[in-house]
Structures are given as C-alpha cells and as structure tokens.
Amino acid sequence: MDAAFIAERITELRLERNVSEYQMSLELGQSKGYVQGITSGKCLPSAKQLFNIADYFHLSVSEFFDDGKHDSPLVLEAIQALRQLSDDDVRLVLGLIHRIMQQPER
Numbered sequence: 001m002d003a004a005f006i007a008e009r010i011t012e013l014r015l016e017r018n019v020s021e022y023q024m025s026l027e028l029g030q031s032k033g034y035v036q037g038i039t040s041g042k043c044l045p046s047a048k049q050l051f052n053i054a055d056y057f058h059l060s061v062s063e064f065f066d067d068g069k070h071d072s073p074l075v076l077e078a079i080q081a082l083r084q085l086s087d088d089d090v091r092l093v094l095g096l097i098h099r100i101m102q103q104p105e106r
Contacts, residue, residue, distance in 0.1 A: 006050075007039045009064060013057045028052055 014024055014035070025034040028049070037043045045053055054064040082090055 003041055003044055005065075006044065007041055010035065010053065011039050013059075013064075017057070024056065028056060 010024075014021065019027075021035040021039060022032050025032050025036070028034065030049075038045055050064075051061060054061045057064070082093065085093070
C-alpha cells in the first residue's frame with residue numbers, strides 16, 4: 001500500500017463530506033486519533049480496516065484507489081457518455097480519437 005496515497009485520499013474524501021478525523025475515527029469504531037494516525041503517516045490501516053474505510057465513504061476498495069477521479073469534468077462527462085454507447089459506437093469513437101491523435105500538430 002502507498003501510505004501517502006491512502007493518507008491523501010482519506011483526507012480528500014473526508015473533507016468532501018465535511019467530517020473531522022475525530023468523528024470519522026469514532027464512526028469507524030476506532031480510537032479518537034485513529035484517522036489522524038493514518039493521515040499523518042504514522043500508521044497504515046489493516047486490509048480489513050481499509051475495506052471499512054472504503055465502505056464508510058460508500059466506495060468499493062477499487063473506487064477508493066481509483067485516481068481517475070482526478071480527471072477534468074469534461075473527461076468525466078465523455079467517459080459517462082461512452083458508457084451509454086453500444087460496443088460498435090464505442091469502436092467508432094475510439095477510431096476517431098486515434099485518428100485525431102495521429103494528426104500532426106498545427
């Protein structure tokens with residue numbers, strides 16, 4: 001596990017939900033300084049506790065580690081639109097993207 005990523009991700013998610021480290025620690029059933037210990041880099045959560053932390057934020061563990069959440073809003077909108085297309089249509093769009101990427105810059 002990358003301790004820095006875990007610490008930053010917990011802080012990011014916690015701040016988005018306006019939850020203190022203290023409150024999160026207690027709601028996870030841990031000591032009051034538990035989350036602060038993780039976010040300060042003093043300790044890492046166990047695998048079981050990592051599942052509990054992801055669940056606390058209503059995420060799967062893969063979503064917790066998904067750094068694709070940092071894409072621009074426009075890229076996220078494109079991804080959402082692609083998910084609604086058929087496989088044939090996605091192939092067409094992907095072909096267009098590849099074609100655009102091969103064009104020399106002007």
